[in-house]
Amino acid sequence: MKEITSIQNTYIKNLIKLQEKSRERKKQGLFIIEGKREISLAISARYQFDTILYYPDLISEQEILHLFNANVNRIEVSKEVYQKLAYRDSTEGVIAVTKVKDFSxxxxxxxxxxxxxxxxxxxxxxxxxxxxxxxxxxxxxxxxxxxxxxxxxxxxxxxxxxxxxxxxxxxxxxxxxxxxxxxxxxxxxxxxxxxxxxxxxxxxxxxxxxxxxxxxxxxxxxxxxxxxxxxxxxxxxxxxxxxxxxxxxxxxxxxxxxxxxxxxx
Structure with a gap:
């Protein structure tokens, strides 16, 4: 399991692009989901997850493992990184980088x-x-x-x-x-x-x-x-x-x- 503490991290900068730019989501085939309820619904809909980021003060690794398959890539992030990525004011400590589906x-x-x-x-x-x-x-x-x-x-x-x-x-x-x-x-x-x-x-x-x-x-x-x-x-x-x-x-x-x-x- 990795840990990221800096908002200057290249991967974090890329996630911000995914959040802000439609063309990046289309180009990379990825998008961001925030929150337990939304992520649980995506799991039920058989979405595939690329990476899970979580802030341990708000959600434990055990809770993450309860939500996801143990083999999913997990990254622990600092408060600063999480706040940079979190879209909502009321937050639950977990963000999923998710693969898009074909809406044909x-x-x-x-x-x-x-x-x-x-x-x-x-x-x-x-x-x-x-x-x-x-x-x-x-x-x-x-x-x-x-x-x-x-x-x-x-x-x-x-x-x-x-x-x-x-x-x-x-x-x-x-x-x-x-x-x-x-x-x-x-x-x-x-x-x-x-x-x-x-x-x-x-x-x-x-x-x-x-x-x-x-x-x-x-x-x-x-x-x-x-x-x-x-x-x-x-x-x-x-x-x-x-x-x-x-x-x-x-x-x-x-x-x-x-x-x-x-x-x-």
Whole structure:
């Protein structure tokens, strides 16, 4: 087992690059997970770990061994090093350097004959992406598709705001054209949340294979989704504004679909 006490260490400097730069994560095929809960979820999702760093004043080596296979590479770090790497204010003393997974559409496998999919197009704010992943986990959807991604899913903000739900959902990342082709090939109905040529969301039937598509609050869904949808849907606004947070909108429609499926409407 190694020990690192200096933030000037070459390896530590590289980890900081991994945290801060998407291109480094893609180039090296690695990303950072912080916290016991998130790491435990990644373990359950069969992620592979490159190295575990821990600060012994906050977590013991025995706890590390309880979490991970004894053969995993472990590095004990000083308080200064850990604080440099730790992303969260509330901290648990453990950071995992983890191997990325392939988010290709080709890897998607549905357990249900009538899958329910949540699709998010061009969502820029990592916090919104994380909240959408939390919604998807809460509803136990069959998959989440990220269309025309604006944020790297291994961004620390997304991992944190999703409270680890990036590891609990089946996820694919592709452009809108590829995702629409996949949906059409698999006979999955597309319901696009948009004001244009739309029907109120609760008047549609989501008990068949269904994809719910949400877009940004500022610009909404792009034309390709509005024109290729089986049906455009809207959430009636009763106040003075005409939109709501994208993760909230996703939750409203997704849980209506779940309600229908539970009661087999």
């Amino acid at each position: 559409l080709e890897n998607i496998k549905f357990k249900n004959k009538e899958p329910l999919i949540l699709i998010a197009e061009s969502i820029e704010k990592p916090g919104n992406v994380g909240a959408i992943l939390r919604t998807a986990d809460a509803a136990n959807v069959d998959a989440v598709f990220i269309a025309d991604a604006k944020s790297d899913l291994y961004n620390s903000n997304i991992i944190r705001s999703s409270v680890g739900c990036i590891f609990t959902n089946q996820i694919a990342v592709a452009n809108s054209e590829e995702i629409i082709s996949f949906l059409q090939k698999n006979n999955i109905n597309i319901y696009a949340t948009t004001l244009q040529n739309s029907n109120e969301y609760h008047k549609e039937n989501y008990t068949n294979a269904t994809a719910i598509v949400v877009g940004t609050e500022a610009t909404g869904l792009s034309e390709i989704w509005r024109t290729k949808a089986t049906q455009n849907i809207n959430i009636p606004m009763q106040g003075k504004i005409d939109s709501m947070n994208v993760s909230v909108a996703a939750a409203i429609v997704i849980f209506e679909a779940k309600r229908q499926r539970d009661f087999k409407i």
